[in-house]
Amino acid sequence: MENETKELAKTDTAIEIMAARVGICINRLIAEEDKPQNEQDAKLIERLNKELKILAKERERMYRGDKVVREKILNEYSTEVKEYFNKGETKELAKTDTAIEIMGAMRSTRITRLALEKNKPTELQDDKLITRLEKELDMLNAERHLMYKGDKVVREKILNEYSKEMTEYFKGKNSGR
Structure with missing residues (x-):
């Protein structure tokens, strides 16, 4: 199961x-x-x-x-x-944009899963997590705007976060996750 x-x-x-x-x-x-x-x-x-x-x-x-x-x-x-x-x-913008999309997609999926468990959050904890994930999505969009204005610090931060997210997601793949 x-x-x-x-x-x-x-x-x-x-x-x-x-x-x-x-x-x-x-x-x-x-x-x-x-x-x-x-x-x-x-x-x-x-x-x-x-x-x-x-x-x-x-x-x-x-x-x-x-x-x-x-x-x-x-x-x-x-x-x-x-x-x-x-x-x-290796075009930086393309790579960073994809990173934002992937992180956003993963967060959206988590929000949807939590919300669908019983068509609504079952506990206050779920509610808080959904709110936090939604805030993170808003932050990702704000960072995208900065990134397109040429903010290299934001771009680096996004790529670092992206590699961390994806490493965490795929690290169990070889161990049969």
Whole structure:
């Protein structure tokens, strides 16, 4: 039972990360001049939006116990991440932006899980944790604004936090988590 929960949590986070990365692509294309510059961009945005809808459907099937979908998501996720880092993509903004999206996605997932336990926080402690996580999400957004203004201290802080979060998340992976 515990392994099943961990497997679901891992796949759910994988979906969140993929969705966050697709979302980043859409936002970057739109932000170029508040609209797609040409037909090719418009088509790419349309395709990325479709991918987000597919991810949402796959999450539903995954929660109904579809192991094929679960495996597909985890395989896709590892391919996505390998491709991203193998390219040696070291543009600081892209890397930091992805870090913010991933941390935000992980926090959102935790908020959703807590809130869904009985459609509301069961104890004051849960309530406080949700409030704290929501504040952290607001802080991440504020830090993103500073980062885009060229604040290198904020950028470094985000990347340090990101590596800590991800190390913690994946450190148990090899020990069968």
